[in-house]
Amino acid sequence: MSAPFQKLPTWVEVGVIPLVNVVVAFLVAGLVVLFIGENPLEAVKILIWGALGFGEGVGFTLFYTTNFIFTGLAVAVAFHAGLFNIGGEGQAYLGGLGVAVAALALDRYVPWWVTLPVATVLAALFGAAWALIPAYLQAKRGSHIVITTIMFNFIASSLMVWLLVDHLSPVGSMQPETRTFEAGGTLPELGGLFHLFGADMGAAPANISIFVALAACVFVYYFIWRTKIGYEIRATGLNPTAAVYAGISTVKITIVTMLVSGGLAGLMALNPVMGDQQRLQIDFVQGAGFVGIAVALMGRAHPVGVVLAAFLFGMLYQGGAELAFDMPTISRDMIVVIQALVILFAGALEHMFRPGIGRAFALMSTSQRERVVAEEERS
Amino acid sequence: MDLTTIVLILDSSVRLATPLLLACLAGLYSERSGIFDIGLEGKMLAGAFFAAAAAYWTGSAWLGLLAAIAASIVLALVHGFASITQRGNQIVSGVAINFLAAGMTALLGQAWFSQGGRTPQLGADARFGAITLPGAEALRDVPVVGEIYYELISGHNLIVYVAFLMVPLTWWVLFRTRFGLRLRAVGQNPAAVDTAGVSVPFLRYRAVVICGILTGIAGAYLAIAQSAGFIVNMSAGKGYIALAALIFAKWRPWPAMGACFLFGFLDAVSIRLQGANVPVIGEVPVQFMQALPYILTVILLAGFIGRAVPPKAGGIPYVKER
């Protein structure tokens, strides 16, 4: 049996090791700050204050968090089926088209709370549709989903530019964007909620789509761990051969999983398109689809983990903007570096510290139980 | 469309194909050894930045090139460490490399030059200039042949020639040398190489380093040959197109050149055709031309035009079976 790693207790496995990985990622990020010639501790202070220190900062943090919950969930759901959906960016972009279609069609006739459900459904549908083709090609034609979803990001980008430039921009406008939605096509902001706590959200765009995001978390939890199809998805992800033996159709699972994943990515568009800019613009996704990869890896593909990781990245995005303002040598690109380091240490290098942690744990623990199990395994 | 237009389009195709070709061959070495690399984009970008920065500081294009190669190798080794030594997920590692490069280049660019991530404009000495091949001037006025020789073949910078010479060289290395034989074997069945007494990690690390060298050169081309400095995200997806070309070429050197040239040509044509009416088809959206390499790759991957079978052991960490 190929079990190169010793068995560790669950709390070490899901608690200590991921934590160590993320901490190392941040330590390395601190070294980068040092290298640039700034004080990392100072930077962290500015960053945290910028993200959480005042109402507007919190508002922005929550706005970004909302994006990352959606895209993080999208990547996480695909992970459970053993699929790597790098296409969140493109699926979210197409989701924006769904939102825009709903808002442009309805905003003049109905209030926002009628438009929202329609926009939600269309965003999910458009995102899902964009994931469907790579899913179908992987399931039926065996083309690698990582490559096709990357390709589809670029195709989505070209498609959306073409639509926005040639078809969706109002007559006479040179801007590649739709007209601004009217009240019926925009989402209420959280300003009122902030007031209840005596805070002022200022110009921050946080809006009620964060509740849609939290609802999506609950949905994903039940979907993956409580439904029969979720059971089948996990079985397929963990052991595809056993899944086939159990009568589970790999084709069906690949397609269903990617539809849900793409749909979740598509929902992300609600937040910036209907909530913030209130029109469909070029490149509104701004890499959130990719941040979802880091969020899902860091959150261990569990909704609770995803929310925490998304919040952390929300803080980074908002605090990073503040940091760039206060320390001009550290641009917002620092966030991308941190994101890369998290993906590297929590993803590609996730086992690097396991032997060390295992040894440390073995020193602490006098229990022989794991040994006994391993011994029996041999027979 | 007259001959001059055709020659100009082809000339521009060559220039646009060069970075693709270098990155594509880079990917070929890595993936032939069984290490999938979607981090070509990031390594190219890092190469471009460090080429521009070093060339700016030293005023030497050659030192710029060296810096590009060094930076790119560092990222290649990170990918190698994650994929070979730590047996991590190669896709995840590649994604990380791309973000690391995107973030670090912009961050350092701002920290060092304070021009919004750009590097300062480079002078002529800090760039690779055009090389006029012998006899080009003399033949310039000879109809057809002279025009083709002068415009299309002569007058490129050194890296263009290096890129195209890399094709026969790569073919020769792959199919005529011991290293090539082992490289092809390790991407197909690493256990066969291991039991034959050859170190799998060392072989793969060498492949990954070659990949780093070539993506470094590709990056240098972008910043200090094709342009006169670095701008944020200047690789603009070329690493992914190179990846598409690699799949299109089914991991073989000569077809890689064909695929890169085709994608370069599409790019050249789309720039030229901006808004123009094509007979019969009508107006072709530029965006369609830009998306065409990706669309073609998807169609190929779907098996509708031939079958692209990657190296068998690609993407799978090598673990000795017990």
Added chain:
Amino acid sequence: MMSGDEVPGRMPGELDMQAPAAIALSGISKSFGAVQANRDIDLLVEEGTIHGIVGENGAGKSTLMSILYGFYEADSGDIFVRGEKRKITSPDDAIKAGIGMVHQHFMLVDNFTVLENVILGAEGGTLLKAGVSRARAELKRLEREYELQVDPDAVVGDLPVGLQQRVEILKALFRGADTLILDEPTGVLTPSEADHLFRILRQLKSQGKTVILITHKLREIMAITDNVSIMRRGEIVATLETAETTPEQLAELMVGRHVLLRVEKGEAAPGAPLLTVTNLSVVDGNGVARVSDVSFEVRAGEIVGIAGVSGNGQSELLEALSGIRPATSGEIRLADGEDLARRADPAMRRRSKLAHVPEDRHRMGLVMGFEENENAILGYHRDKAYGRGVFLDRSAIEAEAREKMQQYDIRPPDPRLKTANFSGGNQQKIVLAREMERDPDVLLVGQPTRGVDIGAIEFIHHQLVAMRDAGKAILLVSVELDEIRALSDRILVMFSGKIVGERGPQASEGELGLMMAGVTPEEGEGESAEEAQAEGEMGRASAAEPKA
């Protein structure tokens, strides 16, 4: 230099006085984590002999040979090659010491030619050109000397396994191996290929080469080896001269006690057929016929065993019957008479009360990352009992799992424990509990006791007999002939995708062995007759056995 008296067991005394042993191992130990795979092993292999190493699966044979070949490094102990102490820490060291190995799973590059495979790692220079022509000449020589005919320009992936194995042997000889290790070489071979292999091995021996043969088949040990070492639980328990031992003695040494070949069971009382298979054929994705025109029936209250060398279509037959793999033609009918063959759908077969214990629990039967209770419903997870509508009822699932764990004595009795944390025997019981407790009419069982400890084996056998007595139809596939003979009421022998004959449980091992080798006495005509001719050597090998 070592002397014989350091080695347990009896060695041919005179030989090692004259020449140093080809290979001598002294005090070799190796652990993987907490598992001790090899424990203080001493071994002498005389030059110019064929030395067998036998032992059950997991006895540590392959680990020991991997250490000798430098694939693993021993924790302690020394290796002597021709009396000289060698440090072997990589295959390269082993090759330099004149040791070659033919692995159980071939180490070949499929899309390379034979020649390219042979020179890989021994190219003889930076450029291929010189090495290739030298290799071509060398291959010609080896071909003549050892009956190792194979086209050097053929692509390896296109060759049958027998020829691929020859390429492996050529690889070793090309590197100048004096000692050749073969790890379970006949597992994948047809009898005529095995026969040819043995001729090659004898040829090698006559040229002064040393051969180490790892196997768990006593028949092969008796047929071809000069000496034999027996391994058990990571230790060498004895080294004997083959001519002076018997299969019974070897078997006893292998398992450490008298093998219980008999399972307590009464006469079968077969009823109506519950599974009827007619002219079933299965062609795989590569167009290779795996199962050819197979017909049989399994009646209520009987166990029908399918005997055969692994790779003769048994796995594909099970997969076709359970709906995992589509049947190319033919019919599969259960008691109700409906033909199931048209739709390959495992879920549908389960609903029709056909259960399947797959051959490989790791690969197919279990999801190791699941909790035990989740595996307890694998394949039945859409049953109403486990939740209505789209949701699963976790508490009902867990309660049932807990109950079954008690019933089958699965330890530790914690349905929330990750399946990978159970021992092999307990994992197998999880699969059996799941498939048997569903009260199926027909039970397909593949390798029910592979990698399972003795206590669990008895339990599992007992359960199978109890099911039979409850009037179920059981189809048993096993490569362990003993198991087939002990459990079955009728035995079907499969060879090369066909059922070549049926015997009762009293059939002798020799007779079944012949049939498994494709020699069918009752059909002594046409193809089979020619095959029987070709199989002469294998026949002799088997004929040596009736001692058993």
